[in-house]
Amino acid sequence: MQLPKYQLKSGRELLSYEFISQGPKGLIEKRIQFTLLNQEEVYNLAFGDKDPITGEIDDLVVSNNGDSEKVLSTVVSAVYAFCDKHPEASIFALGSTPARTRLYRIGLAKYFDEIKDDFEIYGQLEDQWELFEKGKEYLAFLAQRKLS
Amino acid sequence: MKTIEELNTSKVPIVIIDKSLDELNDVVLFPEKVEKAKEVIAKVGLPKKIALPQTSVSPITDHGNDPFVVKKVEEAKSFFQKNGLNGLPKSVK
Numbered sequence: 001m002q003l004p005k006y007q008l009k010s011g012r013e014l015l016s017y018e019f020i021s022q023g024p025k026g027l028i029e030k031r032i033q034f035t036l037l038n039q040e041e042v043y044n045l046a047f048g049d050k051d052p053i054t055g056e057i058d059d060l061v062v063s064n065n066g067d068s069e070k071v072l073s074t075v076v077s078a079v080y081a082f083c084d085k086h087p088e089a090s091i092f093a094l095g096s097t098p099a100r101t102r103l104y105r106i107g108l109a110k111y112f113d114e115i116k117d118d119f120e121i122y123g124q125l126e127d128q129w130e131l132f133e134k135g136k137e138y139l140a141f142l143a144q145r146k147l148s
Numbered sequence: 149m150k151t152i153e154e155l156n157t158s159k160v161p162i163v164i165i166d167k168s169l170d171e172l173n174d175v176v177l178f179p180e181k182v183e184k185a186k187e188v189i190a191k192v193g194l195p196k197k198i199a200l201p202q203t204s205v206s207p208i209t210d211h212g213n214d215p216f217v218v219k220k221v222e223e224a225k226s227f228f229q230k231n232g233l234n235g236l237p238k239s240v241k
Contacts (some may be wrong), residue, residue: 007164011170016177034175037185042194044185045179057177061210077161084160090194096178118159122195124188124190140188142195145232 003114008032014085018080023065030071031057034079039091042142043082045093047075049104059096072107076115080142083119083145094140104141109134119143 006019017032019094032047079091086127095101108121112134115121122129123138132141160223176182 005161008161009166009169010163011173012165012167013170013173014163016169016172017163018166029173031177033172035176035178035182037182037189040194042189044178044182046181048178059178060179077159080160082161092180092189094185094188096181124192127192129192140185 002075003111004070005074005077006070008078008081009072010078012147014082016056017081018076019142020061021065023026025065028063028065030120032101034082034086034091039088040090041088042090042092043086045075045091046096046098059100060101061116062076068103072111076107076111079143080118087145087147090142090144092140092142101139104135105138106130108141118146120146129143 006021007016008019010017012070015034019030019032019098021028021030029052030047031050032045034045035042036042037044046059048057049063050057082091084087094106095104105123112132120143121132122142123132123136124140124142125136125138129142132138150158
């Protein structure tokens with residue numbers, strides 16, 4: 001099932017992305033970045049709003065533009081694009097606040113059936129990882145593309 | 149090349165390439181999150197399926213020390229010392 005998502009722009013290495021959220025609060029430019037954490041091909045996934053005046057990226061702001069599902073779908077599509085270019089990579093994701101981590105968990109649970117055939121997804125519980133299960137309060141997430 | 153139908157149904161999106169965004173690759177936009185991520189991984193590690201082994205072994209070096217390989221090499225050397233190339237089929241000489 002193709003979910004609505006925004007058009008992505010990216011550099012040639014598909015590490016940094018931009019897209020524009022459209023809603024009642026107008027146009028909000030958002031950025032997604034995959035940052036290499038270590039030599040084991042583990043990348044951190046983060047995204048936030050670009051301040052139109054300063055140009056800085058804020059991952060704490062709540063923009064409330066009425067399109068959170070479309071934004072999440074767009075981030076998921078960026079993950080697919082990134083993994084298409086970097087098939088050996090693993091992706092780590094952690095919310096900037098506990099509330100955001102919970103939002104990621106809800107989003108993962110919602111889209112789990114769509115993505116479980118393509119990704120091995122893990123959730124962190126205190127000091128260990130386990131395969132992601134809906135309904136559990138994970139602290140962070142890790143995903144790796146399944147190689148066909 | 150993918151067909152239109154394949155592009156429409158693919159989960160990999162069509163991404164517009166903007167070379168100016170390459171400049172961001174060397175800029176860590178979310179340094180606190182990156183540091184936090186490193187802390188978590190340092191503390192918890194990675195799932196076993198994802199974590200690479202601590203030491204990576206070169207297959208070539210390994211085979212060089214494999215007793216079976218060493219034995220076969222010695223047998224081959226002994227054969228050539230005894231027979232030279234005369235023992236080989238004409239197609240190989």
